[in-house]
Amino acid sequence: MERKSFEGMQCPIARSLERVGEWWSILILRDAFYGITRFDEFQKSLGIAPNMLTRRLKGLVESGLMERREYNARPPRYEYVLTKTGQDFRPVLLSLLAWGNKHFAEGAASVLIKNIKTNKIAVPVLTDQVSGEEIIASGKFKIVAGPAADDKLRQRFASGYEGTL
Amino acid sequence: MERKSFEGMQCPIARSLERVGEWWSILILRDAFYGITRFDEFQKSLGIAPNMLTRRLKGLVESGLMERREYNARPPRYEYVLTKTGQDFRPVLLSLLAWGNKHFAEGAASVLIKNIKTNKIAVPVLTDQVSGEEIIASGKFKIVAGPAADDKLRQRFASGYEGTL
DNA sequence: CAGTATCCTGTCCGATACTG
């Protein structure tokens, strides 16, 4: 990534985008969650050019989202697995999935989340772990500038940009 | 957007990315949630070039995420507000925020979510609205191909790519 | 199998100037 405009941005959303801002990065992560680990599986699944795949994979490794592991010594063979940081990206992916399903599915969803136990379709919603309340559209939550906010960010909130959620 | 590689993709994640794949799009949405509506407010807040802002805004309107509304007749003045589809994007933004806070905050979070009632910091987690269970890392959920899945997608799951969540 | 090496195109994005 390393777009100049995003360097030094204190907003955690912008910081997240520095790591996964490219199209392929997110799609690669998606496939990684599906269990894909090998270079050529990613390539086949995504239909991505090999040089691009190398670049994105390298980026994800550098950002700490994936780990390149040798799974065979002679000949040397590598696989790519999600790190803890990468695994923590799952809620973003699932939210993206739910959003796409809801609004752009053209009649029917193409990918679903199922509860293994009940075998029912799950509906992912964001809730507050502390109070147990649903965060979205409840009007009971707000975004505030935290301790590490820089001046620009603080100003955004000071000028009244304080949407309740 | 309109990258060839993504056209016709049936995966809802890819479809979502068609709408918000660019860096600025997501940052614009973020600011829209903060309550920004006017062209020049977006520009100041983001530090984005005006031509780019025009393009991204136009894209978001075409994708149905934002609406361009005339709020003054003479002279004609416009503002940009989130549609229902755009508002539904909030969980993605909040997940991104939580992820960034957790892993790239350098000691302290710069933006936080607070419960208005209790004034406590909220911790957003994805849960299944049906069963009430936390989806992440519970191992009780899996992604499956839905009715609208195309062959490629179906094959992905048929070949054993069925990560439990 | 897991890439590297080249070459090429598109467009994202920035900077600046200008307008009703």
Place this chain on the structure above:
DNA sequence: CAGTATCGGACAGGATACTG
């Protein structure tokens, strides 16, 4: 205030050929 017009650079991404 809310943009349009124009220019230029960097790089994401595509296509193809090649390697241990």
